[in-house]
Amino acid sequence: MKTGAGIVENTEENRQICRKYCGICPTCRHNSLEKYQPDILFCARGESSAPSQKELNCYCPACEIYSKHSLIIGHFCFKR
Ligand code: SF4
Ligand code: SF4
Structure with missing residues (x-):
């Protein structure tokens, strides 16, 4: 089932998935x-909200939430 491409819900299940990446x-x-x-x-x-962020590699493209919701680019910790 495809649910709202682009919209990711803030659920414990999704947080658990995200921790892997x-x-x-x-x-x-x-x-x-x-x-x-x-x-x-x-x-x-x-x-x-972390100060003095330095951008290194992003693992989002490997994440199942990323592909399920057709997200692009990644680096969501810095900009949206
Ligand atoms: S969103 Fe930020 S913390 Fe998450 S994988 Fe990408 S660069 Fe790393
Ligand atoms: S796409 Fe990136 S920020 Fe979103 S759940 Fe996956 S690893 Fe975390």
Whole structure:
């Protein structure tokens, strides 16, 4: 079932999926994004409030939510 391409719901299930990608990606680890809100699922919850962000690789294109919702580009922790 395809549900609202482009719209990602802020659910615990989606946060668990996101942790497999955002949670281990170089950008997240370098900037300690887990210490700031929103701490995960940036494609649904908006960009991180972490200071002095440095953009490294993004793992979003490998994520099933990314393909399911036809998202593009990635790096949702920095810009939407
Ligand atoms: S949105 Fe992309 S760059 Fe940002 S933490 Fe998630 S996988 Fe990493
Ligand atoms: S597309 Fe990126 S931000 Fe969205 S759930 Fe997947 S890994 Fe997380």
